Amino acid sequence: MTETRVERKERTRRAILDAALELCETQPLAALSLRQVAKQVGVVPTAFYRHFESIDELGLALVDESFTSLRELLRSARTFDSPPASDRALFLAIVDNSVKALVSHVPKAERHFRFIARERLAGSVPVRAAVRHQLELIERELATDIARVPGAGGWSGEDLLILANLLVNAMLSHAEELALAGGREDVVRRIEGVARRQLHIVLIGALSWDSSR
Amino acid sequence: MTETRVERKERTRRAILDAALELCETQPLAALSLRQVAKQVGVVPTAFYRHFESIDELGLALVDESFTSLRELLRSARTFDSPPASDRALFLAIVDNSVKALVSHVPKAERHFRFIARERLAGSVPVRAAVRHQLELIERELATDIARVPGAGGWSGEDLLILANLLVNAMLSHAEELALAGGREDVVRRIEGVARRQLHIVLIGALSWDSSR
DNA sequence: CTTCTCGGTGTACAGACGTACACCGAAACT
DNA sequence: AGTTTCGGTGTACGTCTGTACACCGAGAAG
Numbered sequence: 001m002t003e004t005r006v007e008r009k010e011r012t013r014r015a016i017l018d019a020a021l022e023l024c025e026t027q028p029l030a031a032l033s034l035r036q037v038a039k040q041v042g043v044v045p046t047a048f049y050r051h052f053e054s055i056d057e058l059g060l061a062l063v064d065e066s067f068t069s070l071r072e073l074l075r076s077a078r079t080f081d082s083p084p085a086s087d088r089a090l091f092l093a094i095v096d097n098s099v100k101a102l103v104s105h106v107p108k109a110e111r112h113f114r115f116i117a118r119e120r121l122a123g124s125v126p127v128r129a130a131v132r133h134q135l136e137l138i139e140r141e142l143a144t145d146i147a148r149v150p151g152a153g154g155w156s157g158e159d160l161l162i163l164a165n166l167l168v169n170a171m172l173s174h175a176e177e178l179a180l181a182g183g184r185e186d187v188v189r190r191i192e193g194v195a196r197r198q199l200h201i202v203l204i205g206a207l208s209w210d211s212s213r
Numbered sequence: 214m215t216e217t218r219v220e221r222k223e224r225t226r227r228a229i230l231d232a233a234l235e236l237c238e239t240q241p242l243a244a245l246s247l248r249q250v251a252k253q254v255g256v257v258p259t260a261f262y263r264h265f266e267s268i269d270e271l272g273l274a275l276v277d278e279s280f281t282s283l284r285e286l287l288r289s290a291r292t293f294d295s296p297p298a299s300d301r302a303l304f305l306a307i308v309d310n311s312v313k314a315l316v317s318h319v320p321k322a323e324r325h326f327r328f329i330a331r332e333r334l335a336g337s338v339p340v341r342a343a344v345r346h347q348l349e350l351i352e353r354e355l356a357t358d359i360a361r362v363p364g365a366g367g368w369s370g371e372d373l374l375i376l377a378n379l380l381v382n383a384m385l386s387h388a389e390e391l392a393l394a395g396g397r398e399d400v401v402r403r404i405e406g407v408a409r410r411q412l413h414i415v416l417i418g419a420l421s422w423d424s425s426r
Numbered sequence: 427c428t429t430c431t432c433g434g435t436g437t438a439c440a441g442a443c444g445t446a447c448a449c450c451g452a453a454a455c456t
Numbered sequence: 457a458g459t460t461t462c463g464g465t466g467t468a469c470g471t472c473t474g475t476a477c478a479c480c481g482a483g484a485a486g
Contacts, residue, residue: 005453009463028335031243033443046445047464054444114334121327121389122241122335159410166383166411173382176334197372197422198379204425205418209410218483222433246473259475260434 013051015041017065020058021111028122029059029115059119059127066116067134069109074138077101078145087150094149095203099196102174103188110179117172139164149203154210163206170198226264228254230278233271234324241335242272242328272332272340279329280347282322287351290314291358300363307362308416312409315387316401323392330385352377362416367423376419383411 003011019040023032032055038045052058077098084090106113120131143160146152146167155163174195181187216224232253236245245268251258265271290311297303319326333344356373359365359380368376387408394400 005462008453012463026338027243028241030240034445035443044465045443046447046466049445050463118334121331125239162407162410163414165386165407166379166414169382169386170379173378194375194378197375201376201379201418201422202415203418204421205414205416208417208421209414216483218432221483225433247475248473257435258473259436259477262475263433 009050012041012043012047015043016048016051016058017062020062021115024062024115024118025111029055029062029119029127030122030124056124056126059123060130062115063119063127063130063134066109066112067138069105069112070116070138071141072109073101073105074141074145076105078148090150091203095196095199098199099192102171102195103178103192106175106178107183110175113172113175114179117176120172135168139168142168146203149207151207151210155206159206159210163202166202167199170195170202222263225254225256225260228256229261229264229271230275233275234328237275237328237331238324242268242275242332242340243335243337269337269339272336273343275328276332276340276343276347279322279325280351282318282325283329283351284354285322286314286318287354287358289318291361303363304416308409308412311412312405315384315408316391316405319388319391320396323388326385326388327392330389333385348381352381355380359416362420364420364423368419372419372423376415379415380412383408383415 016037019037020029020032023036023040034048034055035045037055037058038048052061080093080097084093116131116135119127120135121128123131139161142164143157146160146163147155152160174191177191178188181191229250232250233242233245236249236253247261247268248258250268250271251261265274293306293310297306329344329348332340333348334341336344352374355377356370359373359376360368365373387404390404391401394404
């Protein structure tokens with residue numbers, strides 16, 4: 001035997017997840033039919049039930065794996081090869097590193113990022129709830145990262161969450177734009193520029209606002 | 214006769230639009246069926262065709278009227294009862310007025326705002342394209358408003374668009390949150406506070422960033 | 427008053443939908 | 457070696473879908 005049974009099962013499960021993600025490129029999850037997914041996988045409709053009880057349950061699994069991609073992006077954004085010493089240089093490096101992480105990670109999992117942004121608003125009740133919950137966690141995670149920006153000492157926990165919320169929304173929008181750009185170099189560069197300036201402005205604003213209280 | 218024929222027709226048309234908006238509270242437009250809409254209106258399925266050729270065409274009509282609501286919000290945000298004289302006071306008044314406009318307009322047309330945010334990402338190709346195009350116009354419109362912020366002299370046209378893009382994304386997110394809040398006073402107040410601080414930070418950041426070039 | 431227009435009705439059909447059920451064959455267990 | 461487990465199959469159903477067609481009746485036009 002070349003393949004164990006659990007391996008086989010896992011392979012079909014993956015195929016279902018991939019098929020759903022692909023079909024979701026052109027329509028929201030709620031518009032997918034179980035038969036459509038099964039046909040795309042090349043499997044009989046009832047086989048779907050061996051892996052998921054419903055389209056919603058499929059959606060929850062996709063939420064999970066999509067947020068894994070998003071967390072990797074955050075992780076990459078806070079990881080430096082060689083962190084600069086001076087505050088000024090570190091500040092600029094943080095901005096640059098974050099934007100670079102965005103641009104390099106989105107193409108690797110653009111279906112995940114688009115799925116999050118879309119189902120956040122268009123998902124069924126359970127799917128939407130799951131996305132919203134995960135996004136809250138992401139905002140908390142991002143808030144702790146932002147707290148490491150030089151000069152962030154004056155930001156309260158609430159300030160950090162408000163900043164994180166603003167940046168997460170911008171990030172999801174840019175991710176969608178990057179996915180739509182489809183790798184066209186000039187478009188990608190333009191989006192990168194917009195994202196960089198927005199992040200720059202927000203952080204500077206937060207620093208100024210902090211000192212103006 | 215109590216009602217002319219064109220009035221009658223317009224009334225059913227409106228009923229169809231309203232029914233679709235209501236059904237879209239719980240599902241994306243692409244997941245609606247023509248029969249579902251017809252049943253909600255209380256009309257036979259084939260009557261739908263007297264007004265729209267397809268669900269997509271219905272969607273385009275909804276895009277139009279939804280953006281009318283959004284434009285009213287922008288208009289309200291830039292309209293002052295009594296504009297302050299000093300730069301400092303004007304700046305604060307702009308922030309306050311914008312946030313107040315958001316909080317007061319969203320409940321009056323929350324289905325429109327949610328429709329825009331949702332179909333922007335989840336719509337069929339033509340609907341999505343229409344939303345994206347209208348949002349571009351909105352960003353341009355908002356950019357000219359931002360240009361009136363005291364101290365905005367140093368912002369280029371590109372800067373203005375980048376700011377507008379950031380603010381539109383934040384606004385749509387807050388609109389969704391406000392709609393979900395369903396008028397609960399404490400929640401509304403929290404969102405209002407978040408929106409105000411974000412707008413404040415962004416504008417201050419843009420002013421500082423401008424002078425740091 | 428007669429004729430035309432046209433929004434809404436009712437019937438009809440082919441196809442897609444979710445899902446229940448019995449079944450198969452090979453991997454896994456004893 | 458014999459038995460069990462279980463992912464995938466095939467058939468079968470009632471429901472819902474979009475849409476075609478003939479029809480109606482009241483407002484508009486002559």
